Amino acid sequence: MxxxxxxxxxxxxxxxxxxxxxxxxxxxxxxxxxxxxxxxxxxxxxxxxxxxxxxxxxxxxxxxxxxxxxxxxxxxxxxxxxxxxxxxxxxxxxxxxxxxxxxxxxxxxxxxxxxxxxxxxxxxxxxxxxxxxxxxxxxxxxxxxxxxxxxxxxxxxxxxxxxxxxxxxVSTKLFNENAVSREMKREELGISENTMVLLSIGELIKRKNHETLIRALLKVKKKNFVLLICGRGVLESYLKELTISLGIQEKVRFLGFRNDIKEICVASDIFVFPSYQEGLPVSVMEAMSAGLPVIASEIRGNIDLIQNGIGGYLLNPDDIDGFANSIQILIEDAKLRKVMSVKNKDEVKRYxxxxxxxxxxxxxxxx
Incomplete structure (x- = not known):
């Protein structure tokens, strides 16, 4: 052999x-x-x-x-x-x-x-x-x-x-099977159906740049949302303390390492990914497979997957106002979220x- x-x-x-x-x-x-x-x-x-x-x-x-x-x-x-x-x-x-x-x-x-x-x-x-x-x-x-x-x-x-x-x-078929419904997962997570769910996935390290996203939340006018962050890392305590100092600790939930990413994607509405450095991010492909519009940094890997204004928005990773405005736009425009969802589900088939x-x-x- x-x-x-x-x-x-x-x-x-x-x-x-x-x-x-x-x-x-x-x-x-x-x-x-x-x-x-x-x-x-x-x-x-x-x-x-x-x-x-x-x-x-x-x-x-x-x-x-x-x-x-x-x-x-x-x-x-x-x-x-x-x-x-x-x-x-x-x-x-x-x-x-x-x-x-x-x-x-x-x-x-x-x-x-x-x-x-x-x-x-x-x-x-x-x-x-x-x-x-x-x-x-x-x-x-x-x-x-x-x-x-x-x-x-x-x-x-x-x-x-x-x-x-x-x-x-990425197994796009798994996301289409919907083994766990959106409603069931939200109930498990304690999130109401009328709450807008933002999702970010990645190690809690500087390279993943969660701080830009957390600071952007302060500038989002619509307040009926929650951010779920999946991952663990050396910056966990710092990021949790940051949410407290900004007064948004009730808006951010740190879920740690998860084996149910597919189900969490299905239960979410918008994927946000402000990373500084990537190869070809699996988490973005998983979000696309679940039909989520993606707001991401305009960097290598992300630009292979997302077309700006088509499947989401691409921004400078330090553009706090840009992330806030993009989140605001997608929260308010259900039709646009649907159009981007269809585009991403189709685009990710290439991967x-x-x-x-x-x-x-x-x-x-x-x-």
Whole structure:
């Protein structure tokens, strides 16, 4: 049996973003191994048919522990003799490609879920990450990008083959099945039917920029709304305190990490996503699949998915007034919300999991 190793920094990568690839690899007859720092492991990993290999990789490029992790990964490669390696995340991609070059025993695929150099990124990001990715592309047999900007940048590199794949895919069929009704979910969440529900999904970290959204709520004139924020992170206490200091704590509900995102999307009215940096955001695709109009930052990834004024609004991520005005417009115009809903449901079909799996079958089969 053929063996492949999927490498990432954190183990949640496998159940959040790799289930489609795992299903494709199983259909092609691969035994699937997964290497990561499993300190963040939870029960969802048990649903995956993978063989785990822990190594002490850290997400920070400045962590000395990554030197140890590099040696551990080389030992894994030597002991298992894989037929291919598919690596993810910036540090996972660096260590895996260096280890594969040192051991020299199989082809390497690397999926860039969003290069850390991009339009609008700091000069520090470009100086630090661009040369590394350009150099390591020479040791990459298949470089996979998930948005148009990264694809264009990757074509300046000298990788074996460079591919565009439309993200990790979203199961639009699941959202159409409506397994849980809007009314039932709202009742469970304690939200009345006449309340306008804004939804935002993402880690509570600076990159996701929840603060702009929270401050924008102060300027929304219509008051019969609630914002649901799904996610957890280091800024949770700060953001909660911010809502209190602004006097809008009754308007914002922090729901933490959720396994019922589909149902929460169906129960919502408007999706708001002011992130500073993305690859191709799954949460936006899920919102589109649920038929939500999207108010988002005008950045890489978001601009692949949303047409300004058609499926929602695209704004500078720091434009507090712009987010407030866009929220106000959509709260007041039910007809416009419906038009955008239809557009997004149609547009997101281009990113359906079936299309992504078909492309990955082509790439894996070419090995």
């Amino acid at each position: 053929k063996k492949i190793l999927i490498v990432s920094s954190v183990s949640r990568q496998f159940y959040l973003f790799e289930q489609g690839n795992i299903e494709v690899l199983k259909s092609l007859g691969y035994e699937i191994h997964a290497a990561a720092n499993f300190n963040d492991a939870n029960e969802r990993l048990d649903t995956l048919d993978i063989i785990r290999h822990h190594f002490d990789i850290e997400r920070s490029p400045f962590s000395y522990k990554n030197l140890k992790a590099y040696g551990q990964l080389k030992n894994i490669l030597k002991s298992e003799k894989f037929d291919a390696i598919h690596c993810h995340s910036p540090i996972g991609g660096v260590l895996a490609r260096l280890a594969a070059k040192a051991v020299g025993n199989c082809p390497v695929l690397y999926t860039a879920h969003g290069f850390h150099f991009y339009k609008g990124a700091s000069l520090v990001n470009w100086a630090m990450f661009y040369p590394v990715e350009k150099l390591l592309a020479r040791h990459t047999d298949h470089l996979i990008t998930i948005n148009k900007e990264d694809f264009n940048n990757a074509n300046k590199f000298k990788a074996g083959q460079i591919h565009y794949v439309p993200g990790i895919g 359906d999991i079936s299309k992504v799996k078909a492309r990955m079958i082509e790439i894996y089969s070419s090995l």
